[in-house]
Amino acid sequence: MSSKPTMRDVARKSGLSIATVSRVINFPGEVPAETAEIVTAAMRYLNYRPNINGRRLKMSQTRTVGVLVPTLANPVFATSVQGIEQEANIEGLTVLLTSSNYDPEREMGAVSALLNNRVDGLILTLANADNNPVVDLLLAEKIPFVLLFNQPERADIAAISVDNAQSAFDITNAMIAKGHRSLAMVAGQFESSDRSRQRYDGFCRALDQAGIEKKHLVQVRFGETDLVEPLRDLLLGPDAVTGIVCSTDMLAIAAISACRAHGLSVPGDVSVGGIDGISVGGLITPKLCSAVQPTQEMGRQALAFLRGLIKGQTNPQSLLLPHHLSDGDSIGLFRGNSPHRSSTRV
C-alpha cells in the first residue's frame, strides 16, 4: 500500500465500519470510549490523516478563508495578515493567500482563484473599493467579505480601516501647527490605492483650512524605494518645502532616505511624517515595531468580523478605528531649526 491510508483502511484495520471511523473523528462523544480507542489505535498504526479535500467536497463549508492584499512586502499588510493567520489558527481555519501587487487588473483573477477554492469568506485590501467589479461579484454571489484598510463609500459593505482622510488631515495640521507653511505630500498612485487619494484629500483640506494655497504632490509607483530624484526639486529647489507628509510609512522611510542623500538631516532641516496602519506619523523605524500590535489586531478583528458574516449573525458594516498621532516623535521642526528630541528619534 504505497498510497496514503484512507478511512476505509482504518475501518478495515479496526474491524469496524467507515461510518464509525467518521464518527470517532467528528463526534467522539457519540461513540463508546472503547470503540474510539480501537479506532484511534488503528489510525495511529496506519499514520492516518484525514483528507480534508474529501470533507470539503462533501460539506457545504470549507472552513477556509481567502486573503488578498496588495503585497506582503509592505509590513503593514504583512502584519495584518499575521493577525488574520493567528485568529484563523485559533478557530481552526485555513488561510489561502494571494496578492495583487497593487495591480487592479489582477484582483479579479486572484479572487476568482479564491472562489474556485470555495472559500467561506474573504478579507481583501483592494486598490479601489468603489465601483470595483470584484465587490460587485462578491455581492452578487453573496460571498461574505470584509475590506481591510479600504474605506468604501457604500455603507452596506463590511470594512475595517482607520479614517484615511482624517489621519492625513490630523498629521498635516500638526505639521502646520509646528509652523510649516510649505508642505508636500508623497503618495502612491491613486489608481493603485484609494487610501492614497483619501489621504491626499485630508492633506488638501488641512492646507485649505490654513489658507495655504501651494500644494505639492509627488506620486510614486508602488514598490519604488528610491526617491532621491523624485524629491530633488522639492528638497533643493528655489521654493523647497520644509515638511513632507507621506501617504505610507514605507514612503516615509524612502523619503527620509532621500533627504539624507541630499544632505538634509531629518528632522531638523526638513520634517517627514508617515501615515499608516492605525497610527499616524510616529517614529519611523520604531514605529514599524510599535505599529505591529495594533495592525495585527486589525487583521484579527477582520477575521472575527468575517466569521460573524459567515455565520449570518452579523450584518456588513463599516468599522473605523481610531488613529494615533504621536506628536513630538513624528512631527519635525522648521527647516534649519533642530532642537528636536534626538534621544527618542532614529
Add this chain to the structure above:
Amino acid sequence: MSSKPTMRDVARKSGLSIATVSRVINFPGEVPAETAEIVTAAMRYLNYRPNINGRRLKMSQTRTVGVLVPTLANPVFATSVQGIEQEANIEGLTVLLTSSNYDPEREMGAVSALLNNRVDGLILTLANADNNPVVDLLLAEKIPFVLLFNQPERADIAAISVDNAQSAFDITNAMIAKGHRSLAMVAGQFESSDRSRQRYDGFCRALDQAGIEKKHLVQVRFGETDLVEPLRDLLLGPDAVTGIVCSTDMLAIAAISACRAHGLSVPGDVSVGGIDGISVGGLITPKLCSAVQPTQEMGRQALAFLRGLIKGQTNPQSLLLPHHLSDGDSIGLFRGNSPHRSSTRV
C-alpha cells in the same frame, strides 16, 4: 437553483455530456472549436466556476503548497512569502499559509494541518532545523520540502539560506576593523531560532580571532521591541560597549531605539549592525526597503526549488546565497567619534 452550478448543470445546459465539459476545461485543444464555444457559453450563462476541491480529490496532486514561517510581523519573512506567492501565482499554485509564532511546539500542528490539506510540498522556516520531528516526519512521508533561512547540518535536505555564521563573522570583523574592542551581540532566543545561535557562533569566532575575550550576549524574546531596559547596563554601565551586533534587522531597529532613549546617538556614540536576509548590516531603515528585492528572490527561488523536488527532477540540496556587507552604511564608528557619512544614514 440556489446552490452553485456544477459541471452537470453546464452539461445539461449545453446539451453535451459532463465528460465533454471537462475536456473543454482541461484540454481545449482536443475539442472542436464549435463545441467548445457552446460549452463556454453555457458556463458563462450559468456563472459556472469549477470546484477545485472536486478536482483535488480526484487527482493525485493538489497544486497547492504549504508555507510555514515564524511570523509575518517580521518583514524578512513577510517579504520572502511575497516572493513565494508571486512565483506561485505565475505557476498557478495555491498557497496555504501558517505561522508558528516562533514556538517550536506549534510547528508540528501547523505542518500537520498543511499535510491534511494534501499539499504537494512545503516551504518552512523552522525554529531549529536539526533534530526536528517535523523534518523527520516529512522525510518519512516523503513529502517534498524546502527550508528557508534554516541551515541544517544534514546535507540531504533542501535549504535556501545565507551563511548565518559567516554573515555574523563578517559584520563583527568589520566592526573590529573600525576599532571596536568592546562588542555585544543582541540575539533572539536560541530555542526559537537556530539562525540566532549560528550568528552568535560567527560573532564569537570573530572576537576569538581578534583576541577579544569579553563577549557580551543579550538574548531577547521574539516579539520584544523594547530594549531600553535590557540594554541599559550594556550602554551605560562602567564597561559599556562601543558596538552592538544584532542578530536581526528588527532587533537592530529596537537596539537603535534603545540607544537613543539612553541619550546615545547612533552611529557616533555607539554602533549597531543588523544581520538578516541576504544582507548584513546595512542602513537600518532603507535596508528594510532595499532588502526587499533579494529576500523576495529567496522566496521565489525556494518555490522554484520546491517545484523541482515535486516533479522529482531535482534532489534535495543546500543552497547558500551570498550575503552583502554594506560597509560605511552599516558599521558605526568609535564611541564619541562621529565623522560618519550622515548623508546616507537614517
Add this chain to the structure above:
DNA sequence: TTGAAAGCGTTACCAT
C-alpha cells in the same frame, strides 16, 4: 468527437 461510468475520501441519512 462524444458519452457512460467508475471512482477519489469524506459525511450523514437511514437501517439494523
Add this chain to the structure above:
DNA sequence: ATGGTAACGCTTTCAA
C-alpha cells in the same frame, strides 16, 4: 452502537 450507502464535483478510461 454500528453499518450500508448515496451523494459531493470532478477526472479519466473505455466504448461507441
